[in-house]
Amino acid sequence: MAGTTIRDDGLVDQAFTVAVAGQGVAPGTAEYERMRAVARKTRGQSKIEIFRLLLGGDERRARAANETFEEAYGLLVDEGAVTPVPGAAEAIETLRAAGVKVALMTGFARATQEAIIDAVGWRGLVDLALSPAEVGRGRPYPDLVLVAALRLGVDDVRRVAVVGDTPLDMIAGGRAGAGLVAGVLTGGCDRPTLLAAGATHVIGSVGELPSLLDVEQRRPVEQRQSAARSLA
Numbered sequence: 001m002a003g004t005t006i007r008d009d010g011l012v013d014q015a016f017t018v019a020v021a022g023q024g025v026a027p028g029t030a031e032y033e034r035m036r037a038v039a040r041k042t043r044g045q046s047k048i049e050i051f052r053l054l055l056g057g058d059e060r061r062a063r064a065a066n067e068t069f070e071e072a073y074g075l076l077v078d079e080g081a082v083t084p085v086p087g088a089a090e091a092i093e094t095l096r097a098a099g100v101k102v103a104l105m106t107g108f109a110r111a112t113q114e115a116i117i118d119a120v121g122w123r124g125l126v127d128l129a130l131s132p133a134e135v136g137r138g139r140p141y142p143d144l145v146l147v148a149a150l151r152l153g154v155d156d157v158r159r160v161a162v163v164g165d166t167p168l169d170m171i172a173g174g175r176a177g178a179g180l181v182a183g184v185l186t187g188g189c190d191r192p193t194l195l196a197a198g199a200t201h202v203i204g205s206v207g208e209l210p211s212l213l214d215v216e217q218r219r220p221v222e223q224r225q226s227a228a229r230s231l232a
Helices: 011-021 030-041 047-054 059-078 088-097 110-119 143-151 167-176 191-196 206-213 221-231
Strands: 103-105 128-130 161-164 180-184 201-203
Touching: 011 030, 011 059, 030 047, 047 059, 059 110, 088 206, 103 143, 110 128, 128 143, 143 167, 161 167, 161 206, 167 180, 167 191, 180 191, 180 206, 191 201, 201 206
Parallel strands: 103 128, 161 180, 180 201
Antiparallel strands: none
């Protein structure tokens, strides 16, 4: 979500700073910079897994840091600090009108995901929303993609399109066997990085996805005619 369909203007970094400060790691220190570098490299992964990695596998500290992170991020979300990526909602509506099922996947906890969906008014916009706790493992494992495919009744994973802004999104999509794995440039990663991680396509933003999938051509004729009339 963050970076692909949602813009949060650095909220992840802000919440991360609060979380590690709660574990005695102050901004500006060498340890903080080390942790921040690792966190940025593992963007897209389940947040609890990131904190386990950063805190040497100490489960108690990792859970405490994760809870602080989710709380801090949630408070920032409540303050209206998240907005949709331009064109994201319209792209989702176009896809669903063409009969394409849409699932939102995230490395955030379920409660944070729900808060984001409510903050941008997307309740009912998508068919499914999933977080790592609901599927077993987060990215780069394929679990999120495969569980989404199962719940949405997909009969062939090659008909799945995975879209994300991080290398871990690309890896997860490839491991799941998705027929299309598209990287977007709205999250901070460049084209070569996304291609190196396994992207089959790279687009400017998720708003370009309907054109990439050519869904307008697959919509029923009467829907296309209606859409054309509404635009006239």
